[in-house]
Amino acid sequence: MASTAPFAKMNGIGNEIIVADMRGRADQVTAAAALALNADAATRFDQIMAIHDAKTPGTAYYVDILNSDGTSAQACGNGMRCVVQALAAETGQKTFTFETRAGILNAREHADGTISVDMGVPRFGWQEIPLAEEFRDTRMIELQIGPIDAPVLHSPSAVSMGNPHAIFWVDRDVWSYELERFGPLLENHPIFPERANITIAQVTSPESMIIRTWERGAGLTKACGSAACASVVAAARTRRTGRSVSLLTPGGGTLHVEWRDDDHVILTGAAEWEFSGSFDPSTGTWARDTESAA
Ligand SMILES: N[C@H](CCC[C@H](N)C(=O)O)C(=O)O
Numbered sequence: 001m002a003s004t005a006p007f008a009k010m011n012g013i014g015n016e017i018i019v020a021d022m023r024g025r026a027d028q029v030t031a032a033a034a035l036a037l038n039a040d041a042a043t044r045f046d047q048i049m050a051i052h053d054a055k056t057p058g059t060a061y062y063v064d065i066l067n068s069d070g071t072s073a074q075a076c077g078n079g080m081r082c083v084v085q086a087l088a089a090e091t092g093q094k095t096f097t098f099e100t101r102a103g104i105l106n107a108r109e110h111a112d113g114t115i116s117v118d119m120g121v122p123r124f125g126w127q128e129i130p131l132a133e134e135f136r137d138t139r140m141i142e143l144q145i146g147p148i149d150a151p152v153l154h155s156p157s158a159v160s161m162g163n164p165h166a167i168f169w170v171d172r173d174v175w176s177y178e179l180e181r182f183g184p185l186l187e188n189h190p191i192f193p194e195r196a197n198i199t200i201a202q203v204t205s206p207e208s209m210i211i212r213t214w215e216r217g218a219g220l221t222k223a224c225g226s227a228a229c230a231s232v233v234a235a236a237r238t239r240r241t242g243r244s245v246s247l248l249t250p251g252g253g254t255l256h257v258e259w260r261d262d263d264h265v266i267l268t269g270a271a272e273w274e275f276s277g278s279f280d281p282s283t284g285t286w287a288r289d290t291e292s293a294a
Pocket of ligand 1: 163
């Protein structure tokens with residue numbers, strides 16, 4: 001059995017996150033450990049954020065991201081806020097430079113406790129998202145679900161925030177769509193060779209929208225930060241909103257996204273610690289710290 005690693009169960013406005021401290025060790029959190037942790041109600045999660053020693057000079061840590069089905073993700077905005085809160089509490093530092101599969105990423109904890117993550121620049125090319133076939137204009141791609149002559153969802157915008165996203169624009173209440181039924185079909189649609197995170201978005205003003213996301217590799221979640229970023233970028237690109245938007249998410253929490261003039265997308269919101277423990281990164285066997293809150 002490998003030695004155990006400390007972890008914190010946290011959430012980013014309801015997005016269930018495990019922050020795993022893998023610093024000073026060479027092993028990785030395995031897919032088997034992810035599946036085991038997710039199978040236990042106490043540690044059920046959407047993403048594991050595994051903090052490793054830095055690989056690249058100029059960065060403080062490398063963060064490896066696993067979905068609850070054991071697959072890897074390039075980006076996780078809500079999870080990054082949890083990582084920042086955990087490291088800020090430990091070190092007293094407020095700003096961090098991380099590396100993820102999607103590249104270098106800066107983040108900052110503000111005086112009010114909210115955290116902003118620079119999610120980098122969005123990509124719109126069909127090969128970059130990626131899509132399986134050429135679409136010159138990814139503001140609206142041909143894809144629909146439901147009856148052929150009366151589709152329930154159709155013509156999404158596609159965006160990469162380091163990870164693939166499709167945003168379906170809806171006029172009705174986002175809760176009136178059976179995302180739990182359509183999500184898996186769309187996530188695995190052949191148009192998305194690396195699968196995709198599927199969001200339905202209702203624009204309520206030039207500065208606000210309501211979103212629900214079916215996450216690739218995790219299913220329905222209470223919030224998805226990279227989907228919030230993708231939604232705002234896609235809405236601004238299609239003139240549905242401006243570039244600074246508040247998003248209401250299914251858990252009831254709000255995220256703020258700003259698509260800056262320098263093309264970077266900044267995600268801001270809260271993060272919350274729930275309890276701490278230690279776990280075996282190869283098997284997922286875990287125990288709660290005795291001094292940890294309930
Ligand atoms: N919850 C995450 C997104 C995880 C994305 C993941 N499901 C994937 O791309 O496979 C967030 O806050 O950005």
